[in-house]
Amino acid sequence: MTELEKGPQGRRRGRGARERILTASQKLFRDQGINGTGMDQLCAAAEVSKRTLYQHFAGKDDLITEHLHRFDPDILPEVFDRTDLTPRERLLAVFDVHAPLCPFIQAAVEISDPSHPARTYARDYKKAFATRLADAAREAGADNPDRLGEQLALLLDGAAARTRVLGTDAFATAAEIATALIDAAIPATVRD
Amino acid sequence: MTELEKGPQGRRRGRGARERILTASQKLFRDQGINGTGMDQLCAAAEVSKRTLYQHFAGKDDLITEHLHRFDPDILPEVFDRTDLTPRERLLAVFDVHAPLCPFIQAAVEISDPSHPARTYARDYKKAFATRLADAAREAGADNPDRLGEQLALLLDGAAARTRVLGTDAFATAAEIATALIDAAIPATVRD
DNA sequence: GCGTAAGCACACTGAGCGGTGTACGTAGCA
DNA sequence: TGCTACGTACACCGCTCAGTGTGCTTACGC
CATH class of the missing domain: 1.10.10.60 (Homeodomain-like)
Incomplete structure (x- = not known):
């Protein structure tokens, strides 16, 4: 056989x-x-x-951590490296590439120990993601790009959490708010 | 003895x-x-x-559900019934009364079965909360108050989730966005 | 073709879980 | 004083879980 x-x-x-x-x-x-x-x-x-x-x-803890590492190449570059989009479009495109339940939020909630490697990684990732958003915001000519990055990150987390609780997609609402924030942060003269 | x-x-x-x-x-x-x-x-x-x-x-399932019910009287009226605040201030005050980890999000993440009573209750609560926000928004003279209510609810969930993951309070950022949304939604002529 | 590394099957352990059975103690009220 | 409702103490059950030990099989590189 x-x-x-x-x-x-x-x-x-x-x-x-x-x-x-x-x-x-x-x-x-x-x-x-x-x-x-x-x-x-x-x-x-x-x-x-x-x-x-x-x-x-x-062990299982190790598997969980590796499991989270896996989302690294999936999520981060997919949007930020797209050159066919304007910086502003790139900021908004993030709201289309979403997981039904963000694995990092899930890990942070399911694992109570804050010093667990998976929790540490989730925190680092979320920070890195916000930084990436801030970079894109800077590129798009936003004033106070760091703030805009943090704001957009919060919107994404909110949409993920709310989608989980309600059972219905909340990313459209988040994208709506994002549009308003982005347009308010980017001076009309710089907008492309 | x-x-x-x-x-x-x-x-x-x-x-x-x-x-x-x-x-x-x-x-x-x-x-x-x-x-x-x-x-x-x-x-x-x-x-x-x-x-x-x-x-x-x-059983434990029953306890979990009762545990969630407990937040009912704690969270919902505390802000919305305050008559010493203007409607606009009331909308913003919600961002000061927050739990470090929203128990409804926690339940939604920790319990996988979507038909679990606790999940059902969490969903209902979140909907009711958004409705309350919409009512307050209507009272404050916002155009499209339902939308504003949903937006503010998303910001609160985002702050709760992000606070959990990062370990640092994110409600200030949420309140900042909320202020912008509220002021944009309430015509200057109506504002008090 | 053969050695080795990767994978498989399966039984097993020890701990922790949710939940129960039974018998006893105690406070309040009539 | 005695009944009843509430609470206690503690042993116990069946189950599931993460993780292991052992022996066997298969694929691939030399």
């Missing part, structure tokens, strides 16, 4: 376990929560044996 | 168990999370026997 890659129901999926684990954790952590997802269930979803999982990750 | 009310370390605190349980749950759920707080620990903190707890609450 040499057949590998048996597909969904048959076990024995073979190499690339780490990737499958992180992919599965993205879905499960989002849908069921971090604490609500057991390692057994995660192994089943990733079609990976438990032993393999613990050879790739020191 | 007739001594009741022995104090912190001695057991046997006597009547008023329900109240003590809910008070303890407010602190523990906030500090350690809902899932991170065990019933045994909660009983110890409330100085209540486990048996008593389960005579007051059908």
Whole structure:
């Protein structure tokens, strides 16, 4: 029986376990929560044996942290590196690229220990994101770009939290406010 | 041994168990999370026997829901019923009365099942709160008060979420944006 | 072709969880 | 004084969880 890659129901999926684990954790952590997802269930979803999982990750805490690191390349550059948009459009485009529940907020709420590596990383990421927004705001010619960056970051977090609680998308409202703030912060003479 | 009310370390605190349980749950759920707080620990903190707890609450789910209900009288009227403030001031005063981590957002994140009573209640509460804000906005003479209410609600949720993640208060930033939105929505002629 | 590294299967442990059963103590009211 | 409602003490159950031990199988590089 040499057949590998048996597909969904048959076990024995073979190499690339780490990737499958992180992919599965993205879905499960989002849908069921971090604490609500057991390692057994995660192994089943990733079609990976438990032993393999613990050879790739020191423990669940480690997995959570790596899980968060994963959003790094996904979210940050996707918008900010787009050269086909004007700086102002770039600031607004961020509101279209959103996760239904921001994984960093989720981690911050689900993990009570503030010194947990995942909490630390979430904090650093959020700061870095606000800085990126501020850079884009500066590029767009906003006066007080740091303030605008912080404001837009708050709007994004608000939309994520509110979407979670209400069950309906709140990013449109956030984008509306963002537009008003951006237009107020960018002098008409600089606007492109 | 007739001594009741022995104090912190001695057991046997006597009547008023329900109240003590809910008070303890407010602190523990906030500090350690809902899932991170065990019933045994909660009983110890409330100085209540486990048996008593389960005579007051059908189970942890019930306790969580009652825990949320508790914020009803605390948060909702405190600001909206103040007659010493102008309608505009009332809208802004909401940003001063904030919990470090909004318990409704916390419940929505920690409980994955969207049909859980606590989730339902959290959703209803958030809607009611936005409606209250809209009413106040209407009273203040805002055009499109429903929109302003929703916007302010989003700002509050954003500040709560961001405060949790960053560990530093974000309500000042939210209030700043709120001021701008309010002043833009209320015609100068109506302003008091 | 063979060694090695990666992965698999599965049983298992110890701890903590939510929740219960039982018997006892005590305060307040009639 | 004696009944009743509220609270206590503590052992206990079944379950789930994170994590481990052991032995086997498979794919890939030399």
